Amino acid sequence: MSRPSRAEMLACLATGIALLALIWSSSRESAAPLASQTKDSPPRELAATAASLLTLSEGAAQLVETAAKSVVRVDVTLDARLVQSNELETYFGRLPQETIGSGIVLDTDLVLTNYHVVRLSDSITVSGQGAPRRPATLLGFDPLTDLAVLKVANLTLPALKWGDSDEVSSGHLVWAIGSPYGLDQSVSMGVVSSTNRPTLLDSPFQDFLQSDVSINPGNSGGPLIDAQGAVIGINTAIAGDSFAGISFALPSNTAKSVFKQLQQHGEMPRGWLGFQLSNVTRSRAAVAGLDSLQGAYVESLVSEGESPAKQAGILVGDICVSFNGWEVTGPLGLIRQIASTPIDTTVKLRVWRRGQELELDVQVLPRP
Incomplete structure (x- = not known):
């Protein structure tokens, strides 16, 4: 056959x-044996x-x-601080500390991994199936999404394809591949527990896919794949200090856009206006003369130098209700809209201020 x-x-x-x-x-429903079956069949x-x-x-x-075949092991060597209680350090002096992560081949000689795996690296090496350990250089990184792109010369491994994380639903089967505790090419299987989980790192630029796939130290930066073999997430974190059935992966649609920017520019440019936003409360809405609690409250402006917000005449206490025609429902959504706006674009921001709705022209500048 x-x-x-x-x-x-x-x-x-x-x-x-x-x-x-x-x-x-x-x-x-058919638990009773059929007459045509023998006793032993x-x-x-x-x-x-x-x-x-x-x-x-x-x-x-x-x-x-x-x-x-497209998943690699990432080894990082760091300068370790001396530990006085460690006898090995006492007698042999300062020793390098080696950490291990995982990565995904996504283009010719390019590997995507977590930034926290390589952020303090002195040296980085990458190895995979049929690919001996090779030196890697840090091509670009984005701390706000914890992603980094490595350049590895002559890395003859196939690229893994991107999936659409917006199509992922709770209950979908998923697999994680990586090097937990240095055990290369380890595989675990589970289901998606939830989507659009709030950020773990208090950042407006991260939402997560939650799954029950087993993730441990060394899995960071490896792929979460779907039933089509496509990357739908980058395994990033777990809940607590050890695996307890709750794992988090950065959605592929976010990772894909960041990867392209890091590949081309070495960084992830994001728009910025220079103000601190928070939720609209009833008292804040009353002062602004607004009936709704939707919008984003301007809590403060950057204190140093000029900012786009200052130049546009935005004041503390304003409530932002519309950004370039997009309705503002809360501070998180507005921050993401600003961040995704092309640099140097002039947009129209509508705010409520003491019973009046004002429309201000504001220029989006790069996030410092």
Whole structure:
């Protein structure tokens, strides 16, 4: 019998859960053995279930086998501080401390990983399936999304394709591939627990996919892939100090846009107006003469130098209700709108101030 094609495997994988549920349901309704079956033969329903599980298992294995070729181990050497209680340090002096992470090949000689893996590096090396350890250089990084791009010369590994994280829903099957505790090419499987989880690092530029995939130190920077073998997230963090069934991955749509900017410019340019925003309260809305609690309250302006907000005449106490025609529902959404606006663009910002709605022209400048 010929081996099923990859397309057939992936199609089965995508529908496997529904099929298994149907088989389980029908097997409960037909639990009594059929007269045509011998005493020693397995029930037909169990045979069908076993066949479906086998096909699902083979599909998952083939999916991981293909994706793992594009997943690399990232080794980072740091200058470690002396630890007085460590006898090895006492007798041998300062020793380098080595950390391990994971990365994804996404273009020729380019690897995406977490910035926290490489941020204090003296040296970086990358290795993968059939690719011996090679030196890497830091091409660009973005602390606000914890992403970094590495340049690795002559890295002959295939690129993994991007998936659409906006199409991900709770319950979807996902796989993580990486090097937890230095165990290269380790695979774990789970489901998406939730999408659009608020930031872990108090940043408006990070929302996360939450899953129950097992993530441990060394997985950081590795891919979270879907049933099509596409990257839908970058494994970044867990809840607590050790894995407890809650893992977080930066969505692929965010990572993809940052990757392109880092690839081209070495940094992620973001728009900036120079004010601090917070939520609208009833008392703040009353002072501004606004009936709604939607909008973004201007809590403060940058204290040093001129800023776009100051130059446009924005004042502390203003409530921003519209940004270039986009309705402002809260501070987080406005910050993201400003950040994604092309630099040097002049936009119209509508604010409420003591019973009046004003429209101000403000120029978006680069985030300092």
